[in-house]
Amino acid sequence: SDGPADAVLQGLDPEQREVATTLRGPVCVLAGAGTGKTRAITHRIAYGVRSGQLAPASVLAVTFTNRAAGEMRGRLRALGAGGVQARTFHSAALRQLQYFWPRAIGGEPPRLVERKVQLVAEAGARCGIRLDRGELRDATGEIEWAKATQTVPADYPAAARKAGREAPRDPAEIAQLYGMYEQLKRDRVLIDFEDVLLLTVGILQDRHDIAEQVRSQYQHFVVDEYQDVSPLQQRLLELWLGDRDSLCVVGDAGQTIYSFTGATPDHLLDFRRRYPHATVVRLVRDYRSTPQVVHLANGLLAQASGRAADHRLELVSQREPGPDPVYAEYADEPAEAEGTAARIRDLIAAGVPAGEIAVLFRINAQSEVYEQALADAGVPYRLRGAERFFERAEVQRALLALRGAARSAGNDPLLDDVVELGAQVRAVLGSTGWSPEPPAGSGAVREQWESLAALVRLAEDFARARPGATLADLAVELEERRAAQHAPTVQGVTLASLHAAKGLEWDAVFLVGLTDGMLPITYAKTDEQVEEERRLLYVGVTRARHHLTLSWALSRSPGGRPSRVPSRFLNGLRPGSGGRASRPGSGGGAGVERGPARGRARRGPVRCRVCGRTLTEAGEMKLMRCEDCPSDMDEGLYERLRAWRGIQAGRQGLPA
Numbered sequence: 001s002d003g004p005a006d007a008v009l010q011g012l013d014p015e016q017r018e019v020a021t022t023l024r025g026p027v028c029v030l031a032g033a034g035t036g037k038t039r040a041i042t043h044r045i046a047y048g049v050r051s052g053q054l055a056p057a058s059v060l061a062v063t064f065t066n067r068a069a070g071e072m073r074g075r076l077r078a079l080g081a082g083g084v085q086a087r088t089f090h091s092a093a094l095r096q097l098q099y100f101w102p103r104a105i106g107g108e109p110p111r112l113v114e115r116k117v118q119l120v121a122e123a124g125a126r127c128g129i130r131l132d133r134g135e136l137r138d139a140t141g142e143i144e145w146a147k148a149t150q151t152v153p154a155d156y157p158a159a160a161r162k163a164g165r166e167a168p169r170d171p172a173e174i175a176q177l178y179g180m181y182e183q184l185k186r187d188r189v190l191i192d193f194e195d196v197l198l199l200t201v202g203i204l205q206d207r208h209d210i211a212e213q214v215r216s217q218y219q220h221f222v223v224d225e226y227q228d229v230s231p232l233q234q235r236l237l238e239l240w241l242g243d244r245d246s247l248c249v250v251g252d253a254g255q256t257i258y259s260f261t262g263a264t265p266d267h268l269l270d271f272r273r274r275y276p277h278a279t280v281v282r283l284v285r286d287y288r289s290t291p292q293v294v295h296l297a298n299g300l301l302a303q304a305s306g307r308a309a310d311h312r313l314e315l316v317s318q319r320e321p322g323p324d325p326v327y328a329e330y331a332d333e334p335a336e337a338e339g340t341a342a343r344i345r346d347l348i349a350a351g352v353p354a355g356e357i358a359v360l361f362r363i364n365a366q367s368e369v370y371e372q373a374l375a376d377a378g379v380p381y382r383l384r385g386a387e388r389f390f391e392r393a394e395v396q397r398a399l400l401a402l403r404g405a406a407r408s409a410g411n412d413p414l415l416d417d418v419v420e421l422g423a424q425v426r427a428v429l430g431s432t433g434w435s436p437e438p439p440a441g442s443g444a445v446r447e448q449w450e451s452l453a454a455l456v457r458l459a460e461d462f463a464r465a466r467p468g469a470t471l472a473d474l475a476v477e478l479e480e481r482r483a484a485q486h487a488p489t490v491q492g493v494t495l496a497s498l499h500a501a502k503g504l505e506w507d508a509v510f511l512v513g514l515t516d517g518m519l520p521i522t523y524a525k526t527d528e529q530v531e532e533e534r535r536l537l538y539v540g541v542t543r544a545r546h547h548l549t550l551s552w553a554l555s556r557s558p559g560g561r562p563s564r565v566p567s568r569f570l571n572g573l574r575p576g577s578g579g580r581a582s583r584p585g586s587g588g589g590a591g592v593e594r595g596p597a598r599g600r601a602r603r604g605p606v607r608c609r610v611c612g613r614t615l616t617e618a619g620e621m622k623l624m625r626c627e628d629c630p631s632d633m634d635e636g637l638y639e640r641l642r643a644w645r646g647i648q649a650g651r652q653g654l655p656a
């Protein structure tokens with residue numbers, strides 16, 4: 001009887017069931033977040049195995065992260081299909097490479113590069129290209145991108161320009177570095193992760209006997225999150241398949257958030273063209289989130305444009321109504337973090353487990369205030385996919401420098417009435433190569449800069465709260481903060497970047513720092529880049545099962561003038577911003593909550609933020625900067641002007 005197999009189909013809706021029972025030929029599932037794509041393919045494999053139609057060892061399920069692969073193995077085991085391989089592209093390829101190396105190439109398989117960035121640095125030294133730590137990481141990212149898109153060194157400059165890459169150096173230099181890095185690896189018989197894919201592709205292309213052997217083992221392929229497949233991974237998949245077509249892919253073009261690594265939703269969207277006889281299934285029932293969360297997600301989809309958006313499908317929530325999304329506006333960042341921590345404490349008190357709560361942000365440098373606020377509130381937390389703030393190398397180096405400087409600075413107060421405090425800290429950081437102006441472009445250099453800028457803001461807050469404090473006091477304060485931050489725990493609230501949150505879900509999600517400039521992030525310039533930022537917000541919103549809070553702060557530090565506006569992506573979606581209401585039938589009752597400012601409002605004369613002169617001209621006071629001062633200390637003139645205008649415009653729409 002096929003009773004035990006049918007049991008696997010119990011928890012599926014008719015479309016998911018079609019996916020699960022279509023075990024022959026190509027299958028493509030195009031569906032939005034939370035519609036049960038991952039569930040459908042897991043059950044498909046289990047159904048195939050339990051009904052005897054798929055031999056467990058003949059199935060290869062591929063995902064993109066080790067965590068997702070581990071989770072899938074667990075689910076398969078629970079469904080009675082434990083013998084199936086569920087791996088990342090890399091781990092599947094590595095196994096094959098190690099197995100076939102002696103026969104295809106001879107000798108022992110090479111070792112994996114352990115310290116890739118160090119090897120890139122060495123390549124730089126050989127070419128006479130000196131790179132600092134951040135540039136090194138970014139250059140390494142460029143090399144990875146080039147390899148993932150099958151771009152050889154000579155073609156890198158043209159390809160990088162075409163793709164709008166923001167290389168940390170002249171593309172010709174990156175190309176040279178890339179070539180030298182490859183040579184060093186060859187000389188030392190080392191391979192990196194991209195080589196694992198490249199070499200496996202090479203062997204399968206060249207050696208038909210080996211390709212046939214792999215094909216005789218694996219006959220059925222399943223790929224999750226297919227919108228993020230790189231051209232190289234796609235090539236590998238095609239070689240695994242040969243001329244067969246037992247391939248099931250699932251994905252959501254609306255969640256493409258890794259195109260900077262070479263990933264592209266084209267393979268997903270062109271699946272029908274490649275396999276005209278494919279079974280294409282669309283899922284629209286959202287099983288994850290409440291109607292309120294789904295309504296907001298649909299609103300974001302409706303505003304999206306670009307290729308992914310042409311394929312959007314409205315989601316229909318299958319869950320009971322829950323609370324409306326909360327929109328919370330704060331005067332400054334510390335207030336936002338404290339307000340978030342307070343809400344989290346309330347949720348935990350109301351019975352939501354800490355492990356079911358997440359705080360998601362755009363860049364990892366934003367985590368510091370949240371780590372601090374949660375630590376202050378006694379809430380355990382863990383960071384996913386990022387180093388904890390005080391453990392980041394650049395922050396540790398800065399702390400060392402500050403401690404060193406504190407010995408020589410003696411009793412000089414951090415803040416006097418002419419110089420902003422930040423000035424002393426900035427001077428110390430300046431001696432380590434940091435500059436108040438953000439570096440151009442994105443990537444590791446920018447992240448590093450943001451971490452140090454967060455440190456400067458921390459110092460500024462501290463000096464304001466403790467007039468007369470010295471650099472030594474600051475060093476002690478920072479040391480205490482570092483020590484107070486909790487050790488990572490498994491049960492804690494998750495702090496993660498939006499990128500790291502993909503595929504996951506929580507009962508309560510806090511999307512924080514939703515200002516224009518952070519989401520979309522300032523360096524997203526082209527329409528395509530801005531669209532990817534919007535998709536990031538969509539990914540964030542759709543992680544929430546029940547509670548969703550979206551917040552932003554109008555200024556960075558306590559007492560600072562408002563210089564920021566809520567993310568433009570929320571226009572027409574958040575209450576009071578015009579356009580559609582926050583949800584159907586909300587009766588207009590929902591509004592933007594305003595958290596209390598943490599700091600005292602700035603009193604006394606308004607001073608130029610650059611030279612400290614008291615300002616009298618209205619125009620200058622708005623900018624907090626004299627006309628004569630060439631540039632602002634922390635933000636460009638243009639940016640401040642634009643932000644200020646935006647606030648004025650935004651205010652008119654907001655409830656008083």
Ligand code: ATP
Binds near residue numbers: 011032036040287
């Ligand atoms: P994402 O795009 O975020 O990866 P997804 O489409 O892969 O989402 P899943 O993670 O598979 O969605 O499912 C979302 C949630 O809905 C999970 O908690 C899953 O168990 C639940 N779910 C999916 N399908 C059903 C169903 N038919 N009945 C009940 N719950 C379901």
Ligand code: MG
Binds near residue numbers: 037038039224503
């Ligand atoms: Mg999924």
